[in-house]
Amino acid sequence: MTEGAMKPKKLTEADVTAESVFLLQRRQVLKMLGISATALSLSPSAQADLLSWFKGHDRPPAPSGKPLDFTRPAEWQNSLTLTPEDKVTGYNNYYEFGLDKADPAANAGSLKTDPWTLTINGEVAKPLTLDHDALTKRFPLEERIYRMRCVEAWSMVVPWIGFPLHKLLAQVEPTSNAKYVAFKTIYAPEQMPGQKDRFIGGGLEYPYVEGLRLDEAMHPLTMLTVGVYGKALPPQNGAPIRLTVPWKYGFKGIKSIVSITLTRELPPTTWNLAAPNEYGFYANVNPHVDHPRWSQATERFIGPGGLLDVKRQPTLLYNGYAEQVAPLYRGLNLREYF
Numbered sequence: 001m002t003e004g005a006m007k008p009k010k011l012t013e014a015d016v017t018a019e020s021v022f023l024l025q026r027r028q029v030l031k032m033l034g035i036s037a038t039a040l041s042l043s044p045s046a047q048a049d050l051l052s053w054f055k056g057h058d059r060p061p062a063p064s065g066k067p068l069d070f071t072r073p074a075e076w077q078n079s080l081t082l083t084p085e086d087k088v089t090g091y092n093n094y095y096e097f098g099l100d101k102a103d104p105a106a107n108a109g110s111l112k113t114d115p116w117t118l119t120i121n122g123e124v125a126k127p128l129t130l131d132h133d134a135l136t137k138r139f140p141l142e143e144r145i146y147r148m149r150c151v152e153a154w155s156m157v158v159p160w161i162g163f164p165l166h167k168l169l170a171q172v173e174p175t176s177n178a179k180y181v182a183f184k185t186i187y188a189p190e191q192m193p194g195q196k197d198r199f200i201g202g203g204l205e206y207p208y209v210e211g212l213r214l215d216e217a218m219h220p221l222t223m224l225t226v227g228v229y230g231k232a233l234p235p236q237n238g239a240p241i242r243l244t245v246p247w248k249y250g251f252k253g254i255k256s257i258v259s260i261t262l263t264r265e266l267p268p269t270t271w272n273l274a275a276p277n278e279y280g281f282y283a284n285v286n287p288h289v290d291h292p293r294w295s296q297a298t299e300r301f302i303g304p305g306g307l308l309d310v311k312r313q314p315t316l317l318y319n320g321y322a323e324q325v326a327p328l329y330r331g332l333n334l335r336e337y338f
């Protein structure tokens with residue numbers, strides 16, 4: 001076999017499994033459940049996602065994080081129906097641990113999240129490094145119930161715990177040159193099989209990197225997240241600290257962050273590097289701007305009912321946060337800057 005033939009094709013975010021193996025398993029599982037594929041009002045890829053999760057249902061339970069001290073400010077509470085904890089911590093994207101939705105919960109236990117060092121540097125007057133304990137102790141923690149929308153067109157509602165990024169940025173004092181904020185995931189190929197193997201890791205470049213404009217980073221909705229469902233984040237959700245930007249597609253929410261760097265220039269971002277025509281820098285949730293390969297007009301909400309409780313619902317502009325964030329994008333052509 002030539003080296004060229006061995007090379008994995010560049011995977012995009014929707015190509016989450018080895019399709020041929022998967023279609024077979026899906027048919028078998030559906031048959032076992034007595035469900036015909038057409039009886040489910042789900043696209044093949046949606047079924048693939050859910051059943052890959054189902055397939056992993058005998059996985060070891062996620063190590064339960066330690067309980068956190070936090071408040072529940074009324075501002076961030078609401079009456080949205082929550083996605084249950086086992087789905088939030090069992091149905092994940094974290095390609096460093098594999099492409100199936102069940103892979104992160106099964107494999108991310110190998111990530112050593114304590115000790116940890118988060119460095120904040122670049123165009124700042126006062127660079128800072130935080131150790132593992134500082135991540136949960138330096139800033140008061142609050143629970144915030146946010147919508148979460150993956151670019152693959154599934155969605156959840158999640159009770160995250162963390163603090164607003166602007167509080168951290170205020171402490172490092174960005175210089176007048178700072179225009180963007182760049183984030184980087186840990187690079188630890190010995191602990192992350194997907195960083196070592198291009199088949200497992202989907203052909204992405206690692207470490208995973210993300211970025212925001214400084215004004216987006218300073219927005220009160222933008223959060224550094226250290227917990228979920230009352231406890232420290234499990235590794236599959238990005239322990240010990242990850243980004244949550246609820247009006248943007250989920251891939252902006254970079255996990256297991258080791259550096260935050262303020263920059264003059266727009267930073268590179270992982271999915272944009274992988275497929276620039278499909279994933280932009282902004283990645284604002286927008287029902288009117290389709291992905292080149294699928295519609296973004298609706299989404300599949302993963303709800304509390306049974307395993308297959310997936311409700312199709314309209315996608316909301318800026319994921320329902322238009323009132324708060326639309327001013328950031330006044331005058332910007334959202335089709336061009338997707």
Ligand SMILES: Nc1nc2c(c(=O)[nH]1)N[C@H]1C(S)=C(S)[C@@H](COP(=O)(O)O)O[C@H]1N2
Binds near residue numbers: 092093151185252
């Ligand atoms: N380092 C890293 N961060 C990542 C990803 C990843 O593969 N690697 N996946 C992203 C995608 S596509 C989504 S939808 C969210 C999923 O977060 P969750 O598993 O906590 O729901 O994490 C994002 N952050």
Ligand SMILES: [Mo]
Binds near residue numbers: 013093151249250
């Ligand atoms: Mo995603």
